Amino acid sequence: MAKHAIVISLDSLGFADLRDRLQFLPNLAALVKQGTWVKEVKGVYPSITYPSHTSIITGTYPKTHGIVNATLMQPERISPDWYWYAKDIKVPTVYDLAQAAGLKTAAFLWPVTAGAKINWNIAEIFPNRIWTNQVTTSLKASSPLFLLGMDRKFGHLRQGIEQPALDNFITAAAVDTIIRKKPHLTLIHLVDMDNHRHHYGVRSQQAIDA
Known part of the structure; x- marks a missing residue:
């Protein structure tokens, strides 16, 4: 029997959110009740999105996999590029190993997957040059x-990359792909709550609503 793994990252969701608001999160509460809830996790350093998500899919620390920040060191640029591209990861990923084993993979806004060898991939990337746009940048990546x-x-x-519309689009695309394509490994990164915490504050009402 073929086995399937689905990894869902709710970016910026923390232990305090589950501890204080699990009664408002019926789907997560069901997973906690029926599955395994790990209450203590030691994060990597730096404990930010791109290094952390790359550690999840490589099992290595940032100093080993090479994704040490969200952005590249480009002091000459007002808006530096990000570590969008899978080619910057220095060790094999779980989707690389799955592909090598003949398994099918899918990824939805998972960090550092632009240009990755993933069967069905919607990469997290945005245009960072005045002559580019979101459509062509996303298609290429x-x-x-x-x-x-x-x-x-x-x-x-969706409405471009605005939230929560982008998460709604990604969720619909992921569900459709899981049902129709049945990938053996699916990686999903949802960012609405993280977006609100950056814009309004970690304990803001907007973040709580998200």
């Missing part, structure tokens, strides 16, 4: 035909 297909199906849900 992702699985282009797959992204176009998802946009035709669910594009009405």
Whole structure:
């Protein structure tokens, strides 16, 4: 029997959120009740999104996998580029190993997967040059035909990269892909809550609502 793994990252969700608000989160509460809840996790350093998510899929520390920050060291640029591209990861990832074993993979806004060898990939990336735009940048970094297909199906849900519309689009695309394509490994990164905490504060009402 084929086995399937789905990894869902709710960016910036912490232990305090689950401890204080699990009664408002019925799906997560069901997972806690029926599965295993690890209450203490030691994060990597630096404990920010891109190094952390790369450690999750490589099992190594940032000093080993090479993703040591969200952005590159580009002091000459007002807006430096990010570690968007999978080529910057210095060790094999779980999706590399899955591909080598003949398994199918999918990823939805998972950090540092632009240009990755993933069967169905919508990479997290944004245009960082005045002559580029979101559409062409995303198509080049992702699985282009797959992204176009998802946009035709669910594009009405999103408004560029604005939240929470982007998470709604990603969730619909991921669900559709899991049902129709049945990838052996699916990586999903949802960022609405993280977006609100950056903009309004960690304990803001907007973050709580998200």
